[in-house]
Amino acid sequence: MTLLNCVHPLFGFFIFYLHLRMAAQILDGKKLATEILVDLKARAEALPATPGLAVIVVGMDPASASYVGQKKRAAEAVGIHFEECAFPETVTTDELLLTIAQLNHRADVHGFIVQLPLPAQVDKTAVLAAVNIDKDVDGFHPGNHGQNILNIPTALAPATPAGIMRMLDHYKIDLTGQEVVVVGHSNIVGKPMAMMLINRDATVTVCHQFTRDLAAHTKNADIVISATGVPGLIQKDMIKKGAIIVDVGCSKVKNRLVGDVDFEAVEQIASYITPVPGGVGPMTVAMLMEHVIRCAERADI
């Protein structure tokens, strides 16, 4: 009893210290994406011809240039031929539609994307709808959005939410009946993300800049997926202990990439969390490459 009386208070303090230091498990998108690219390389090598990816880039936006560079490196790692179609900021809708029509018909281009954002004079809706649905590796064509909402397996789902789903599945995070809050209601993340989660029987709330009380929703969420581009939007006091946090934000603050989530604080109470960079970004690129391989495999049939 003497020993127990002596050890007990210290042991309690140790447990308390451990609790304070306990950080969330990292959802390592970079590592998982690398593994996916290795698998894709084997699939690319099994194809009768080199798979091809083209990227239409308008203007000289440094963020766009960086994203295109990431895609190029991933394509080279997989063995996908990469082609950049560059246009000046002054490009017209018709010029883009002409190039899209050519890419739609080229047998050596199995998938292509139109790098967003596009300048204001371009009719974005017309441009994205002109992409051959079977080469639409970004998953931005209305037909692919529709197949995604209907949970049709042939869908080329929007790449970012597809990457998030793959990551959650990899870490065996069950979604059925989970309370999920998606923050942001964009066409390329928020809305398709919500659809994919609903298709997996999660209870999904979509919040955005018009939401009256964001914290009231996030505090009750088992999973929070934030895609707003507002640095520090998601704070520690807005989430419940043990929540899973997926950060799609990617903003430059003082020359450093940061997400929507106050990572240092939130990781202390979350159970899983994605880092920025190294979380969702590499998964998006990996899904793009997987879509190119899928398109090339389909074309081979």
Place this chain on the structure above:
Amino acid sequence: MTLLNCVHPLFGFFIFYLHLRMAAQILDGKKLATEILVDLKARAEALPATPGLAVIVVGMDPASASYVGQKKRAAEAVGIHFEECAFPETVTTDELLLTIAQLNHRADVHGFIVQLPLPAQVDKTAVLAAVNIDKDVDGFHPGNHGQNILNIPTALAPATPAGIMRMLDHYKIDLTGQEVVVVGHSNIVGKPMAMMLINRDATVTVCHQFTRDLAAHTKNADIVISATGVPGLIQKDMIKKGAIIVDVGCSKVKNRLVGDVDFEAVEQIASYITPVPGGVGPMTVAMLMEHVIRCAERADI
């Protein structure tokens, strides 16, 4: 003062009585739908040819027969030629695809629908995707779902959520920043309904049979839209005072049509409520007819 002292207690009781008796305003879908059909009749008469609607019906389901009958009466009221393509319960996917191919090409058929449900042996996904997207007046084709999610004006949006949006707009119910709970996550109501509300900047939660605590969500909702087919699912103690209640349910209980909502109790505390029948149902039919006229007007260009 003597009079006031005398009147006051009675007046207070009267106000209390009024409060107890105060029922929600009815969202009168039947009346609104009738008005819409009158407008559509004028548009139909302005067309150079009679607009045409065909309905593919499989089997002898009495509910389906009743819905088809409603559509036929509405078409006749508008001046739309109505044609029924009936198949036995044993129909194959290929037989339906053949008829769909014919309807896709007929110049006198401006829109057509495949009445759901279809028997198990039919590939529903293939059948719905085969409908010419420009004649898909039900709005069930993946391309129309996708245009709806992207808020593209040319979308033929799924008819039931389109009818609900029209009704909410008619009663000048603002959606921006409102807390809306959609109960049910079907392809034809729950999912497209959520997308349309999100496109109008509502904060939207989609609940369903896997939701752990439905009441926790509905109690905080400004608007509840229930589309489950579970009679009596939405009870008075599950909604907040002044909420707006839209009941998409339509079940037969003891030979009487009932919705998902306990109408008699809920109307005492809601601010607006749809009746069943006479709420969402007629609006769905009116949206179908509007889609036929829109398709005929487009074909005329």
